[in-house]
Amino acid sequence: MKGLRILLVDDEPLMRLSMVDALETIGHDVEASASGTEGIDAIRQRPFDLVITDLRLPGADGLTVLTAAKKQSPHTEVMVITAHGSVETAVGAMKLGAFDYITKPFQMDELLLIVERVGRVVTLRRENQDLKAVLEDKFSFGGILGANNQMRAVLEKIKLVAGTDSTTLILGESGTGKELVANAIHQNSARSHYPLIKVSCAALPETLLEAELFGHEKGAFTGAVRQRRGRFELAHRGTLFLDEIGEISPVVQVKLLRVLQERQFERVGGNDRIDVDVRLVCATQKDLRKEVSQGRFREDLFYRLNVVHVVIPPLRQRQEDIMIIAEHVLKMCSSKMNKMVKGFSTAARELFLRYSFPGNVRELENMVERAVALGRDREAIQPSDLCGFQSCPFTGGLPQESCGFCSEGLTGQKREERPLTSLATAREQFEREYIVSVLERVEGSRTTASKILGLSRKTLWEKCKRYGIPSARDESGGEEE
Ligand SMILES: Nc1ncnc2c1ncn2[C@@H]1O[C@H](COP(=O)(O)OP(=O)(O)OP(=O)(O)O)[C@@H](O)[C@H]1O
Ligand SMILES: [Mg+2]
Structure with a gap:
């Protein structure tokens, strides 16, 4: 102190x-x-x-x-x-x-x-x-943290996009921050004093979604006892965020295309044309091009939505961001929960860097929040605090199936399904897999990989040669022999 x-x-x-x-x-x-x-x-x-x-x-x-x-x-x-x-x-x-x-x-x-x-x-x-x-200075925009090069490019793009009125499509796996990006775009746009209206397209069946988006007139269908304005109208002068746009049915796709073309629509069961001034931001986890090629998503709508696109990389491809976000969440949670947890133990950090985070930032957030709430060590988060299963072999104790660290997270293969071998062979097998995964995640940079692995570049090179791992890129010039 x-x-x-x-x-x-x-x-x-x-x-x-x-x-x-x-x-x-x-x-x-x-x-x-x-x-x-x-x-x-x-x-x-x-x-x-x-x-x-x-x-x-x-x-x-x-x-x-x-x-x-x-x-x-x-x-x-x-x-x-x-x-x-x-x-x-x-x-x-x-x-x-x-x-x-x-x-x-x-x-x-x-x-x-x-x-x-x-x-x-x-x-x-x-x-x-x-x-x-x-963080605010360097690696953040609208609450989105990111020091990784790809993420910084994403942040720069969001800043630019926010200043325009272009329809924007946000793509990324679950939990990568698509909604956070939509918020940042709206908050930093000229429309920020008007509403940001969000609709999750997957949450509603077709007919309800239509009425939700465009509103309905009194008597349009059973139960429509009074006229109701839709989300497009509510978002007038602001932004409409259509989440999970990949899920909308062909009928709604047609209607949406028409609004985008004409900026006008009618409420369900009505004849009056309604004009709206709305900026559209959409998001999906789906590969929309593939949906188009397989005939599930209209190509013309895709091009209308994809005027500008923002692709958020999964967390496992931006190793640098893991600890930045983890530290940030830790600080937030420990002050919210009135705890004095200061940081992560070295072993906990190592686990983070080895884990693939299929649930991306949301999973990381939940993991850290749980560790702060339930952690036994008051000073630093330990590996055993990170796993939901007390007997996880990585975080301590006996084998257990369903923890991210102990099953799919590390190798995609459950430990008990592996062939039985000597410890030396198993160790080598793990070492090879692990080196390959680190090299992949640092995009082949041997200098960065050797730092993470705690090896000299020469030792890493020798190991790669021994395990037949293809030569990696190196920033400081050429391949080593
Ligand atoms: N780069 C980031 N920096 C800080 N927090 C982040 C970042 N990315 C995501 N988060 C946080 O992670 C959580 C999940 O983000 P969000 O809901 O935006 O993801 P999503 O892509 O919309 O997920 P889903 O596809 O499951 O709807 C939120 O609590 C969000 O604040
Ligand atoms: Mg979301």
């Missing part, structure tokens, strides 16, 4: 001196004031992480000091010192936002313990701010 900037307000010179002494000895930067008024002056002049104040003071009392400190900066923590028997005032102080209180007479150790707790909160907050600043 770095030293805290502390203001101490107490009118008893001896108490003040001994507290200043104790706090400075353990590395804090302490300023002392002998009255409430003097304390409030100090608070106005420079920021403090912690204000320790006696409640009964000449001039302004401790509660006034507390209020002034909180008003100046809500992040300043305040600890109050109360006289024996005046717990009610202490409770009042807590209600005004004090971090904690201590009753006189007290041992210096008791005071230092509270200060240490404040220190942990302040450190976490500083780290959060640092991380946030770094």
Whole structure:
């Protein structure tokens, strides 16, 4: 913990001196004031992480000091010192936002313990701010984190696309952040003051989806007791996000094509033509070109939707982003759940880098959230916190089938289905598979792969040769012999 900037307000010179002494000895930067008024002056002049104040003071009392400190900066923590028997005032102080209180007479150790707790909160907050600043600055747009080159290109494209009115198609596997991208496009567009309306096309059967999108007139069908405006109308001047567009039926495809061509439509059961000014953003996990070639999706609609497309790569192809997102989620969850978990153990990091994340960022988020909630180690997330199964062989314990780490995640082959061999052969087999998978995921860069594997480039080259792994690309020039 770095030293805290502390203001101490107490009118008893001896108490003040001994507290200043104790706090400075353990590395804090302490300023002392002998009255409430003097304390409030100090608070106005420079920021403090912690204000320790006696409640009964000449001039302004401790509660006034507390209020002034909180008003100046809500992040300043305040600890109050109360006289024996005046717990009610202490409770009042807590209600005004004090971090904690201590009753006189007290041992210096008791005071230092509270200060240490404040220190942990302040450190976490500083780290959060640092991380946030770094991420916001460099690798983030609209809450989408990404340091990987492909992801940075995606972020740049989103920035450009947001400024236009073009229909946009977002493609990516489940959990890659398609909805997040749609949000970012809308929030950063000129339409951001108007609604962003979302429709999940897979959630509704054909007829309901039609009515949902275009609205209906009174009596259009059984149950249509009054006229209802559809999502296109609700999104007027804003953005309509059609999620899972690959699921819409041929009938709805035709209707949608017409709106895109004419910017007009009729409500179900109605004749009035309705004009809308809507920007369309669509998303799908499906390979829409394939759907077109197999006759399931209209080609003309595909071209109308695919004016601009954003392809989000799966998480396993952007190794650099795994820890950035994991750290971010960890910070968010631990402050939300009021935990002090600081990071991930080396073994946990290694597991992350070996895992293929079929559920992409959503899976990573859930994994980290569960680890923070249930983790046993207060300081760092351990491999055993990451697996939902207590007896996972990778994260500790006996073999178990259905964990991402212990079954499909690593090799696509369940461990018990493998041929029985000697340990040496199994080890070599694993080593070969693992080197191949790392090389694939770093797009063949032997320098990066050797860093991840903790090997020198020469050793990696030797291993590749021994296992017959094709020569890899290397940034620093040529193939090694
Ligand atoms: N690059 C990223 N940075 C930070 N958080 C992300 C990122 N990508 C996705 N997330 C988070 O992951 C979760 C899943 O994202 P989202 O719902 O946008 O995915 P999706 O592609 O729409 O998934 P699905 O196909 O299952 O609907 C969300 O909580 C989102 O905030
Ligand atoms: Mg989604």
